[in-house]
Amino acid sequence: xxxxxxxxxxxxxxxxxEIMKQLQSYMDQAYALAETDQQKQLVKLWDESLxxxxxxxxxxxxxxxxxxxxxxxxxxxxxxxxxxxxVDWNKAASLGDKWYKRGGKQPAVNKMGGQVCHDxxxxxxxxxxxxxxxxxxxxxQIACFDDWEIxxxxxxxxxxxxxxxxxxxxxxxxxYGEVNWRQxxxxxxxxxxxxxLKAVSDTRRNKWILKLSFPLSxxxxxxxxxxxxxxxxxxxxxxxxxxxxxPYGIDTWVxxxxxxxVDRLAKIHLVK
Numbered sequence: 001x002x003x004x005x006x007x008x009x010x011x012x013x014x015x016x017x018e019i020m021k022q023l024q025s026y027m028d029q030a031y032a033l034a035e036t037d038q039q040k041q042l043v044k045l046w047d048e049s050l051x052x053x054x055x056x057x058x059x060x061x062x063x064x065x066x067x068x069x070x071x072x073x074x075x076x077x078x079x080x081x082x083x084x085x086x087v088d089w090n091k092a093a094s095l096g097d098k099w100y101k102r103g104g105k106q107p108a109v110n111k112m113g114g115q116v117c118h119d120x121x122x123x124x125x126x127x128x129x130x131x132x133x134x135x136x137x138x139x140x141q142i143a144c145f146d147d148w149e150i151x152x153x154x155x156x157x158x159x160x161x162x163x164x165x166x167x168x169x170x171x172x173x174x175x176y177g178e179v180n181w182r183q184x185x186x187x188x189x190x191x192x193x194x195x196x197l198k199a200v201s202d203t204r205r206n207k208w209i210l211k212l213s214f215p216l217s218x219x220x221x222x223x224x225x226x227x228x229x230x231x232x233x234x235x236x237x238x239x240x241x242x243x244x245x246x247p248y249g250i251d252t253w254v255x256x257x258x259x260x261x262v263d264r265l266a267k268i269h270l271v272k
Contacts, residue, residue, distance in 0.1 A: 008263060011061035020058050027051055064256040067105055070096065070266035072116060076226060079119045084200050084211035087124050092117035095234070095253060102235070102250035102258040110251055112236060118270050120226050123214040125150070129236055133167070133203035137239040142166045144248055145239040148210055149259065153231045154220050156265050160231075161195065161220065165210060169201040176260070178221045195219065216270075226272045231265035233257055 027047060034040040072093050080086040095114035100107060111130040118124060127148050137145040142164045153160035158177030165171050173187030173195045187195050196218045202209040217223045224230060234253040243249020250258055257264050 007061060007064070011058055015054065015058055015061075017058075020055070023051070023054070063105070064264070067255050069254060069264055071269070072266065073269045073271050074116045074118050074123070075271050077117045077119050077124075079121065080124070080213075081119075082122045082198055082213040082215065084124060084126075084198070084213050087117065087119075087211075089115055089117075089126060092124065092126065099236075099251050099253060100255040102252050103256065105255045108251040110236070110238075110242075112251065114234065114253075116268060118216070118226070121216060123216060123219060123230070123270070125212040125214070125234075127210045127212075127234060127236075129208045130206070131208055131242065132206060133208055135239075135242055136167045136203065136208065137241075138167050142170050142172050144237065146242070147237050149235045149237060150212070151233045151235070151260070151262060151265065152214075152219060153262055153265055154222065154224070156231055156263050158262065159221050160262050160265075162260070163195075163197055163212075165197075165199050165201070165212065167201055167203055167208060169199040169210075171197055171199055173197060175221070224270070226270050228270050230268050230270065231262070232268050233261075233265050235259065 027043075030043045030046070031040075034043045072095065074093055075091055077088045077091050092115035095116060097111075097113060098107070099110070099112045101109075113128045115126045116124065139145045139147070143149075147164050147166045150163040150165070151160055152163070158181070160176050161178070162174045162176065163171065164174070175185045175187065176183050179185050196215040198213045200211045202211075216225060219230070235258075236251045238245075238249040238251070240246045240248055252258065254264050254266050
């Protein structure tokens, strides 16, 4: 694992069901063999200070892996050639109204929504946050305050791309594992734009509406087409005043995820 601990490494391998069962048998033996008060106290201390947390971590991992991951069929609409103002959004698929706080399955307090479709040339995405736009904080680096962050991949693993879009439609594209498995490579290293992404941000009303178009020829490290699947997650990063969290809050479309978690990406099928 290259020296980096992950949830998958911790509970999919190091603490898998078989190993946890074996460790529990050792704990049972320790309780049975403890004779003196000191020995019993030491076993109990180990149980309550370490083993209890390991069992909780394992239960959380099992819940995470068994929790539903969204699947959406993105309908094919009339060609808009990347112009989001010409997309027939009435025919786009809904992303649903279930959003979550980062890292778990607790529902997000904030109301959000979205739609997705494609025209064979572009993938179109509309994201809506029912927030007072006056409370949005614009960062010159886009992150780490108010922005939408979109994660796209051809599978639930690297390589993947991260797209960050702020309230003023500033864009940053970053790739992970795409160029010689390098991490955090800015799109500007090999293209003048964020992989061709176009964004239109509307903060004129009592909500933030973001409309995006991604060219299918450059949405991932390799082109995709109608009939293909793409894996995605959408996250809304909020400033501490809006979120009530510090340094910031994150709401996510896919439960049990946070930034750069790609093993639970939702599947979006591009209908022919």
